[in-house]
Amino acid sequence: MKISVALVEDEPYASARIKKLIKNDPTFEIVGEVTGVEEALKMLQFKKPDVVFLDIKMPDGTGFDVLSQLPSDCNPYVVFVTAYDDFALKAFEYNAIDYILKPYENSRFYKVTEKAKEFVSLRRSSVINQQISDLMKREEQPSQSEVNQIKITEKGWDVFIDYPDILLFEAHGNYCKVHLKSRFYIYKETMKKLEKELSNMEFIRIHRSYIVNLTNINAVQYIGKGEYEFELCNATKLVSGRSFASDIKEYLSIKVKT
Structure with missing residues (x-):
């Protein structure tokens, strides 16, 4: 020195x-x-x-x-x-x-x-x-590309998925499934942590098992008893959990049809 x-x-x-x-x-x-x-x-x-x-x-x-x-x-x-x-x-x-x-x-x-x-x-x-x-x-600090993507490792390969391409996250044990239009990946992340990470993005949790991408929803229909039916852009249909009804009203700003 x-x-x-x-x-x-x-x-x-x-x-x-x-x-x-x-x-x-x-x-x-x-x-x-x-x-x-x-x-x-x-x-x-x-x-x-x-x-x-x-x-x-x-x-x-x-x-x-x-x-x-x-x-x-x-x-x-x-x-x-x-x-x-x-x-x-x-x-x-x-x-x-x-x-x-x-x-x-x-x-x-x-x-x-x-x-x-x-x-x-x-x-x-x-x-x-x-x-x-x-x-x-x-x-x-994540790069801009990392902010707009998630990285999934599958069979030793890194797969980068743009958030807009994701239809929904579905609970799968301690992990979740990342659903795209024609396939899904297993993502080693819990739904609870995902919900927090996605809180400022175009995603909403509609069920204990589902977090959906708002931009990939074709239609939402109230089916009674605090439940909604979501139709995604690939024709997949999901029914929301009753405990999530108020969140759905707030984030989707829909008129409830009875």
């Missing part, structure tokens, strides 16, 4: 020391080095480093001026390196991961670099996990 680092430091000696210490760890790669606020703004937005070692007081402003002007898509982890101890509280208001006070021991600097590794690793893991999650969601 390579971690990109930028330096914003106006003192040559201080900058040289930071570079020397960073280069002792091959994980880090210095991608930019500047001495002032304006240069820092340009460099950070262009390089977008993982970590920036930032001085507080510079000739043309402060490290806080840099951070307050960075756009939201440029958010490196910040380590303040300064000789001033009265800015520590303000530094952490800018989400700094550490505040190194000059002069400092090498061991103190290396503790900071280890912390920086942990922060960058966590961020990258979070990004990767989000990318995986987004990819899985995209894969779970």
Whole structure:
């Protein structure tokens, strides 16, 4: 894992020391080095480093001026390196991961670099996990063709059936039969789940055993006692269940003939 680092430091000696210490760890790669606020703004937005070692007081402003002007898509982890101890509280208001006070021991600097590794690793893991999650969601979303079709596997072959070609679904144990005009297929789905999946489509459940395609109905006749006779486009006739009478009235909007 390579971690990109930028330096914003106006003192040559201080900058040289930071570079020397960073280069002792091959994980880090210095991608930019500047001495002032304006240069820092340009460099950070262009390089977008993982970590920036930032001085507080510079000739043309402060490290806080840099951070307050960075756009939201440029958010490196910040380590303040300064000789001033009265800015520590303000530094952490800018989400700094550490505040190194000059002069400092090498061991103190290396503790900071280890912390920086942990922060960058966590961020990258979070990004990767989000990318995986987004990819899985995209894969779970059906394509337009899948929305308009069902897939049935028969004898090792996948058969795709357009919903408009389906006359009805008929209960068949724990599965159902998908009836077309001249044949049927066994579909490994329950009627209960099917009814839910088809709720926003041109289908209606008329019986515990039947879900019919409204677009393939030739005629509907009320035959009494809360029952209707449906004639499909292939001349098949079905009698509805009494418990479905109100649904049939609502969805078909027919005039009841007695």
